[in-house]
Amino acid sequence: RWCAASDYIVYLRSRIIAEYGHCDCTNAFQNIGITLMLLLKFSGDVRRGAIAACNCGFDTDCTAGNFGALCGLLYGAKELEEKAGFRDSGYVLTLYYRRETDRVADLARDTARIGLHFMNRHPDAVNILTGVPEGLEPVIAYRPAAVRLTDDYEAPPYLAPGETVSVRFTLETEGEEEAFRLTAEEKEGFTVCLSDTVVRAAKGRPAVFTARVRMNPDIAVVNEVNRFAVRAESARGGASRTFGVVGKTVYRMFGPFWENNREVSLETCGDSYQSAFYTDDAQTFADELRFYHLNMRTDPARDYMDLKALSEERRDPRCYERNAREVYAKGDVFSVRELTPFRGPCTLYLKRTIRMSEDREYRVHIGHSDAYRLYLNGVLVSERTGVENWTPENVHLIPLRLKKGDNELIFRVCNRNGGDRYSVTFLEPRDCPPHAADLNSVRKEVTE
Missing domain, CATH: 2.60.40.2310 (Immunoglobulin-like)
Known part of the structure; x- marks a missing residue:
């Protein structure tokens, strides 16, 4: 219906994004919508459609993959080879199978069985360059374990x-x-x-x-x-x-640090606080006074604590926020509101100690929706001052080296407008890296 109403693919793409757009990868409505639009508008021209899918600007690899998969289902391999000049890249198997378990080990075993079955059925179609593995036997019928x-x-x-x-x-x-x-x-x-x-x-x-x-x-x-x-x-x-x-990520939290538009002393009980806001301009007076009553702010450029004070954790009897408390984050992703009951714009300093048995390099992905600074062992390794839409990969550190022994990570985060999200994810230092799962958090209370 949408394609019948417009001849412009740019307009149609913008309509699909406006109605179904999502910045996460592999969003089905978005990808399939663009794919169907390209199939209809290019009248089955596979090459032009594939290029347009790659250039659509939204999760391009998955959109192009969907386009290719649908073309394969619609036209078949032979027609794609003859009309579009595509080559068969290899053997593709579609298998409907009821999984006995959700274990990766069982999936690997069954995948290996499929490979052995194919080799037995088509011994001339597979060339094992390293030779036939010892103990290779025909596939036997699957029997569930006696006890599971x-x-x-x-x-x-x-x-x-x-x-x-x-x-x-x-x-x-x-x-x-x-x-x-x-x-x-x-x-x-x-x-x-x-x-x-x-x-x-x-x-x-x-x-x-x-x-x-x-x-x-x-x-x-x-x-x-x-x-x-x-x-x-x-x-x-x-x-x-x-x-x-x-194990939840353990942080030593300092904060919340927030400001008002005026600082009125609690210790010197003199004139009314309203005297600090008095002006002949009624509008300005109302704006400033009601901000003091109802609002707060935090400054991402202001150093509410220095690194030495954060590392030493000396007790401050006059300022509760400058004294560390232990908090916990579920995995890599967290928000300020999950760590502190304070509800308002604020800045937090989160200190984590990671103990390593040897020097190691990691690839680190940082997600942020507001300003932050990240320090490693007293050195600033990453900083952003603006507001972003959070993704797990807003910022990449390639590589980040952790030394043998204790490493002090200080993550300065802020929430300026009621909502935020942050993440620090350690991965193995290679392309398409898996999550590094060998890290820890050292607790101060039980190590002093």
Whole structure:
């Protein structure tokens, strides 16, 4: 209908973005809308449509990928080769399969089975350059394990010192009813409690039990990744399941630092505070007075604390905000409001200590919606003063080197207008990097 009403693809693109636009990658309405518009307006001209999809300016790789996939479904490989000059880049397999589990290890196993199956069916179509691996055997029919353990998290598995998370387990067996003894792996700094020590299960009648994982309040170093194992054993066999919880990022918070448009002394009780705002201009008087009553501000350029004071953490009996308090962030992404109950424009200083066993380089992505500064071991490594729409990759640090021992990271963030979002994500130092999961947060209270 939209394409019938207009001949201009730029207009149509702007309408699709206005109605369905989203700055996140791979937004289906946005990508499919542009793809369908290009198919209709270019009358099936695959080359022109593919170029336009790449140049659309919105998540271009996924939009072009959608365009190519739909063209393949509509025209088929033979027509694309003959009319558009495209070449078949390789073997493509479409497979409908009911997943037995959601484990990556099982997915890898099944993917390997598909490869072996293809090699057996088409031995001349595959050239193994490194030679045939030893022990290569024909694919056998899949048989589920005699005993299986699966888990289900009742809530996001983030933990701070003193907090508990529950994990629900289901035990299934292909055999007759029998008793299974349950055990859980203990890990330093954590307490793991099972709801049952013995359960009974049979084919078609699974057993359900719960593991409660508590991070001890006195834990000294909070690791991001914490793995545990649960095992169920019977007279005829058993199964084990590895699961994990995520340690929250520990910050020492200073703040909130905020300002008003006038500073009125609380200690010298003299004239009324309104005398500081008096002017013959009624409008200016109302603006200034009501700002004092209703509003606050923070200055991203002002140093409310210096780096030495932040590092030393000397107690200040006259200013609560200058004394550190421990706060916790769930993963990499947080907002000022999640860390402090203060509701108003303000600046926070967040100090994190990361302990390394060796020197290491990381690729770091910073997301920000407001001004920030990031210091590493007393050196300013990144700064922005403006307001941005948050993405996980507003800023890239390539590379950032952490030294062996303790590294002090100070993240100065601010919220000037009621909403904000920040993130600092450590990744491996390579292209398409995976998340670096070997970091931690050292707590001051238990290391002094």
